[in-house]
Amino acid sequence: MGIKMRLLQSNDDEYFLDCIDELYRTIEDDKTEFDSERILIKHSRFKSFLIRKLILFPVLFKFRPQIKNQRVVNFASMISGDFRLLIPYAFSSSMNFIYMYDVWPRFHAWIFPLLDFFGVKYVFFSSKQVLEIYNQKYIHIKCKAQWIPEALTSGDYSYKDYHDRNIDVLEFGRMYDEYHELIKEPLALHKKKHVFRTPDKYFLFADKQAFTMALASSKIVICVPSNITNPERSEFISSMTLRYLQAMASKCLVVGLLPSDMEEIFGYNPIVEIDMENQSQQLLDILENYEGYLPLIEKNYEQVLANHQWQNRWEIMKLKIEEVL
Incomplete structure (x- = not known):
C-alpha cells in the first residue's frame, strides 16, 4: 500500500x-x-x-x-x-x-x-x-x-479523416475579436462552415463529448494566447494552453499566434501563424491546399502522444x- x-x-x-x-x-x-x-x-x-x-x-x-x-x-x-x-x-x-x-x-x-x-x-x-x-x-x-x-490524456480525444470533416474553421474558448470580425464574413461568403460562440450562448458546447466531436470534425482551429485575447486579465503572461494540445490531439491544423513558451516545448513551431494583413484569404488558401499541411498535422499529433500527455x-x-x- x-x-x-x-x-x-x-x-x-x-x-x-x-x-x-x-x-x-x-x-x-x-x-x-x-x-x-x-x-x-x-x-x-x-x-x-x-x-x-x-x-x-x-x-x-x-x-x-x-x-x-x-x-x-x-x-x-x-x-x-x-x-x-x-x-x-x-x-x-x-x-x-x-x-x-x-x-x-x-x-x-x-x-x-x-x-x-x-x-x-x-x-x-x-x-x-x-x-x-x-x-x-x-x-x-x-x-x-x-x-x-x-x-x-489523448484517449479522451478522437479524429476523423480530413475528407470527412465538415467544420472548416472552429473558434472555441476565448475569442480574438479583432481577428474574428475580419474572417467571419469572407468565410460565410465562400460558404465555409465556421463555428464560433455567439453572444447568446456563452458556452459553445453542452458537454465534453460535444466538444471533442466538434474538434474531430474540424479542419482548422484558431488558437491565440490570452495575453492577446484578454490582456486586461492575463497582462503579459503568454503560455501554451490546453486548447492547442486538444486541437493537435484531434488532428486539426492550428492557425493562430505562438505563445512565448510553445516553441521551446515542442522544439519547432507547430502552428501556422496568423497573417493579419491577409487574414481571410490565408484561411481560404489553407482550406484549398489542406493536404499540404497534413505532414505538420501528423507531426504535431505524434508529438502530443509522445511528450505532452x-x-x-x-x-x-x-x-x-x-x-x-
Whole structure:
C-alpha cells in the first residue's frame, strides 16, 4: 500500500475543467507510489470569505497554522489562487502540493506568500513566465516551484479523416475579436462552415463529448494566447494552453499566434501563424491546399502522444513530490 494522497477537486462540473479530471485520472491510475483518493470540495461561501479576509491582512501570511501532521499527501490542481480547496486539509498534513493555472501578475503579491501559509512544499506552474517571476522576485518564499506545461490524456480525444470533416474553421474558448470580425464574413461568403460562440450562448458546447466531436470534425482551429485575447486579465503572461494540445490531439491544423513558451516545448513551431494583413484569404488558401499541411498535422499529433500527455507531466511531478517526502 502506497502513501495516501488526497486529490482535492472543486465540484464544479463545467467540461472546460476536464483538464483537472484528466490529470487526476492519471494519478489515480498510477499505483506505484500513492494510494489516491479524490475528494470533491463543495462551494463554500465561508471558505471564500476566509481567503478574502486573509488577503487583506498580509501580516498573517507568516503564520503556519497546523492542527496535526498526518502522513497524507494533499494535491490540488487549481485555477489561480483557489486556496479554499486546501481548507481544512492543508492544516492536518505538512505534505501539500499544487498544480496552478492562470496565475496572473496582479495576484502574485498574495498568492505566492499564501503558499507558505498553507504549507505547500512544491508548486507546479503551468506558465514558464510565472515561474521566472517567482524565482526572481519571491526568493524569500520557502515553497519550491517548477514549470510544468499543460497536458492532456489523448484517449479522451478522437479524429476523423480530413475528407470527412465538415467544420472548416472552429473558434472555441476565448475569442480574438479583432481577428474574428475580419474572417467571419469572407468565410460565410465562400460558404465555409465556421463555428464560433455567439453572444447568446456563452458556452459553445453542452458537454465534453460535444466538444471533442466538434474538434474531430474540424479542419482548422484558431488558437491565440490570452495575453492577446484578454490582456486586461492575463497582462503579459503568454503560455501554451490546453486548447492547442486538444486541437493537435484531434488532428486539426492550428492557425493562430505562438505563445512565448510553445516553441521551446515542442522544439519547432507547430502552428501556422496568423497573417493579419491577409487574414481571410490565408484561411481560404489553407482550406484549398489542406493536404499540404497534413505532414505538420501528423507531426504535431505524434508529438502530443509522445511528450505532452498528463502521464509525461505526472512522472516529473511525482519525482519532485518524492524528493520532499
